[in-house]
Amino acid sequence: MHIDNERLRHKLTPIQFEVTQHAATEPPFRNEYWNNHQDGIYVDVVSGVPLFSSLDKYDAGCGWPSFTRPLNPAAVYEQKDLSHGMVRVEVRSQDAGSHLGHIFDDGPAATGGVRYCINSASLRFVPKEDLEKEGYEEYLPLFHSRP
Secondary structure (H helix, E strand, C coil), rough: CCCCCHHHHCCCHHHHHHHHHHHCCCCCCCCCCCCCCCCCCEEEEEECCCCEEHHHCCCCCCCCEEEEEEHHHHEEEEEEEEECCCCEEEEEEEECCCCEEEEEEECCCHHCCCCEEEEEEHEEEEEEEHHCCCCHHHHHHHHHCCC
């Protein structure tokens, strides 16, 4: 999927554009979803492809949304990031190539020890009660056992 930069500039907020297109990082604890506790899914703000579920979200204390795994591993890809004098693993959306955040090995041991530290600005949250009307009804069964 390729969306030209001018169309994206009109579709996204400035921080969404900088994060997804230029690998910027939003401030910790001052972003939309770090403290969101609603049931639902998180989709790529550029393409709308489902990326993460609230069922895999946890509070890592870092100030950004943290997940133990993606909804569909094929929806994301990893690449080495040597920026800012560090060696990290960057995670991007497969479909749109959006910068999402980074992957660290300090996640909960019980779920594999991985933490997907993701910028809220790269995501759009779809609450479980809106999944069907927004075309994501295939994810409703994830939440059937939850009130």
